[in-house]
Amino acid sequence: ASSPSSDAEAVSRFQEYLRIDTAQPTPDYAAAVAFLRDQAAAVGLEARTLEFAAGKPLLLLRWPGRRPSLPSILLNSHTDVVPSEPKKWEHAPLSATLDEASGRIYARGSQDMKCVGMQYLEAIRRLRNAGFVPDRNIYVIFVPDEEIGGHEGVELFVASKEFKELNVGLVLDEGLASPREEYRVFYAERSPWWLTIKAKGAPGHGAKLYDGSAMENLMKSVEALRRFRTAQFDLVKSEEKAEGDVVSVNFAYLKAGTPTPTGFVMNLQPSEAEVGIDIRIPPSVHTEALEKRLAEEWAPSSRNLTFEFKQKGSVLDKLGKPAMTIANSSNPWWPVFEESVKRAGGKLGKPEIFPASTDARYFREVGIPAFGFSPMANTPILLHDHNEFLSKDEYLKGIGIYESIIKALATHKDDGIDEESRAEL
């Protein structure tokens, strides 16, 4: 159970974690893992640091269950965060300032997703203090590199023998804050495509109108992609489709021109131009069809354009079907999860497709069910934004929610989850 003094301690542990600079592209993973190992020791969990890529540690914690042959629960969080523009924040993003008047804790990672990692540990601390012993093994992992695609983090972990030995039955990973009273829960996600389109073209005088300049070639692509973007966005605005059910297109950067020490040459049409694009594709959309449009319509070689994928995620399982976790009672884990949230006083919205990307896709791809969930209600969605914050009270409420979830998931019942194990007995 919580008390005012234990709550204050939990909040200051959260702030301590937030103050460790794990921003991409140079996250201090060593400091994060050292801090988390201390936390794990204090909670009484076994710890192993695994390193599937040099300098990118993955911390694996274990709370042994009474019946270790049962499928286990894996609680995932990533230790890295996205960079920030400190000057544009009200409180420095590494300060983890607790604004006394509003109760908000400002920090990069306060929503995405240092909150969740620490809430898992705090919930386990409370359950252990109350004498609870899980039936299943409970694993907690703190993983690197999620924000840059997870290739040297969870992608390698899922392929490892260490992972197979865990016999994972269900994964919990990150969700999103909810401005409403209902928590959001996610059963699938869109595929991430990060790509560059490069244009070449004839250089020339800035006063001359001519066809085939690099900028003209590129802007035609940008215009076509914008038309597609508008059509998709209109479906969301008219509430015909949810955010996770349309293709999103956003421009990350534009690069062109001939630089000078003070700016750019203005009367010279450049011979090269480039745009960076972030595209997210729902599981229901055929990526082959989109790739065809990319090659023929958005970046045709006939207009001197080339494209390159920087990230080309897929959300397909081994059979080539969209990797989705069933979020109804035909998946025996679902009612256990759903009821445990309710029991702790939480309300759950309708399960959704996550609009961005998470490491959960790597687990779903190998057939392991995964729910995306971050218990932050009554909170604006500020991940990757300036002034990311989470209120102290929501943070503490989330610990109680995880206490209930972990307790329920850890407990073996005759609910269909452990049919195979029962047959063995």
Ligand SMILES: CSCC[C@H](NC(C)=O)C(=O)O
């Ligand atoms: C392509 S992996 C990047 C992961 C990141 N996840 C979140 C939740 O912000 C994203 O969607 O951009």
Ligand SMILES: [Zn+2]
């Ligand atoms: Zn995240």
Ligand SMILES: [Zn+2]
């Ligand atoms: Zn993120």
